[in-house]
Amino acid sequence: MDREFLADYETKENEAVKRFGRSFLRGDFDTNEGYPSRCRFPKMKDPLAWSASMCSIWPQIPLCGSLLIHLHPRINPDEFRILHGFDVADIERLVDFARDTGKVQFALAADAHHFEGMNFLDPIFKELKPPTIYTIPYYDIIGEELARKIGTEFETIAGIDFTSTFASQTREYVSGATLGYIEKRLMNYRMDYIVLKALGYEKITDAMDDALLMDYPEAIRLFHVYGNLIASPSVTPMRLMYNHTLEEIKSMGKTDTNVVDLQQIPLPFEIGKFLFQKLVPISESYQSCVEIVSHYQEEDLYRVFEALNTGVQSRDLDKISVKSSELSVILENIWCDAKRLFRTSQILSYGIPIDLAVIGSIVGLSAGVGPTMGFLAGLGYKVMEQVIKVGSDSITQKIAKIGEPNYISAIFDFQRKHQIR
Numbered sequence: 200m201d202r203e204f205l206a207d208y209e210t211k212e213n214e215a216v217k218r219f220g221r222s223f224l225r226g227d228f229d230t231n232e233g234y235p236s237r238c239r240f241p242k243m244k245d246p247l248a249w250s251a252s253m254c255s256i257w258p259q260i261p262l263c264g265s266l267l268i269h270l271h272p273r274i275n276p277d278e279f280r281i282l283h284g285f286d287v288a289d290i291e292r293l294v295d296f297a298r299d300t301g302k303v304q305f306a307l308a309a310d311a312h313h314f315e316g317m318n319f320l321d322p323i324f325k326e327l328k329p330p331t332i333y334t335i336p337y338y339d340i341i342g343e344e345l346a347r348k349i350g351t352e353f354e355t356i357a358g359i360d361f362t363s364t365f366a367s368q369t370r371e372y373v374s375g376a377t378l379g380y381i382e383k384r385l386m387n388y389r390m391d392y393i394v395l396k397a398l399g400y401e402k403i404t405d406a407m408d409d410a411l412l413m414d415y416p417e418a419i420r421l422f423h424v425y426g427n428l429i430a431s432p433s434v435t436p437m438r439l440m441y442n443h444t445l446e447e448i449k450s451m452g453k454t455d456t457n458v459v460d461l462q463q464i465p466l467p468f469e470i471g472k473f474l475f476q477k478l479v480p481i482s483e484s485y486q487s488c489v490e491i492v493s494h495y496q497e498e499d500l501y502r503v504f505e506a507l508n509t510g511v512q513s514r515d516l517d518k519i520s521v522k523s524s525e526l527s528v529i530l531e532n533i534w535c536d537a538k539r540l541f542r543t544s545q546i547l548s549y550g551i552p553i554d555l556a557v558i559g560s561i562v563g564l565s566a567g568v569g570p571t572m573g574f575l576a577g578l579g580y581k582v583m584e585q586v587i588k589v590g591s592d593s594i595t596q597k598i599a600k601i602g603e604p605n606y607i608s609a610i611f612d613f614q615r616k617h618q619i620r
Contacts, residue, residue, distance in 0.1 A: 255472070394433055
């Protein structure tokens with residue numbers, strides 16, 4: 200990708216977002232469509248989810264219709280792998296996977312010229328033409344006067360110490376960080392502050408004020424957490440879910456639960472990684488991802504993911520935020536609970552108490568189906584199942600599910616359907 204290609208690419212993206220902006224201000228844009236238009240993404244499917252950063256994409260892909268990966272600029276291949284969750288060597292086959300299935304989508308986190316020198320992204324740019332993700336012109340939502348007033352407050356407080364510390368820390372720890380990159384990050388923090396304050400999250404902005412003045416690491420944490428959880432989704436003109444990792448949940452340790460309900464935040468990477476271990480007997484990779492997608496119906500995967508997430512929540516998420524190993528234990532226990540349900544149904548099938556067997560015989564006779572049928576029914580539910588069909592579940596399985604949490608039954612159904620033991 201040469202400079203001329205990227206300049207032309209950026210011009211077209213800017214023209215597209217200006218058209219959206221004019222449409223937004225007139226109020227005649229399609230709120231269901233959002234921006235960028237879904238037609239920019241090949242075979243996009245719901246549910247659409249934003250990839251969690253700093254962890255593998257492979258366990259996330261099967262758990263949503265399309266996984267949107269935000270491409271970040273000005274980083275080398277090693278940094279790219281850490282931040283995006285896949286290796287540069289995977290790019291060409293991911294492009295094919297995106298084109299064939301729509302399970303993976305790409306978007307740019309910055310204007311195209313910032314990607315100069317990242318030639319390993321050529322296949323994505325030239326074949327998939329990823330759109331740049333812009334925010335809604337929040338000045339027009341909040342009001343220019345109020346937005347400017349709040350923005351000035353941020354600049355005044357941040358200008359005392361935070362801005363200079365951020366610039367020096369970024370230059371030290373971010374490879375190739377330019378003045379333009381630093382200014383853009385600071386503008387993002389400014390936007391987060393404006394949006395949060397305008398939306399009425401005063402507890403958060405008060406905490407940010409204190410941190411900006413006296414606690415640089417805490418300020419970065421607050422912007423990371425609340426910028427990602429509230430501010431960015433509020434002004435991103437796309438309808439999609441935001442994936443979070445356990446590490447992100449941990450970083451929210453001091454969050455106000457009146458603002459963010461941790462029980463409602465899914466853990467797609469950890470749950471996805473757990474499912475990979477159960478469903479594919481090979482290491483976490485592109486190949487294992489493709490194997491899961493090809494072997495399991497999407498609806499089944501969504502259902503078992505929901506069930507595991509519900510199970511985690513029921514075990515008290517606050518207690519598992521200490522270390523990921525505790526989450527692994529909880530997921531394993533939930534999975535085993537479902538296996539136990541299968542064993543329970545087998546016990547019920549062959550361990551029918553004699554009084555139930557007698558009742559079965561009487562019921563068979565009184566129903567006018569003849570003494571033979573009554574006698575067979577008395578031998579146990581297994582014989583009855585061959586005669587009496589009850590939906591998709593057998594009588595023994597229905598009985599085994601009585602008293603079990605719904606999420607356990609959902610996981611059991613998944614295990615049974617796909618012959619997982």
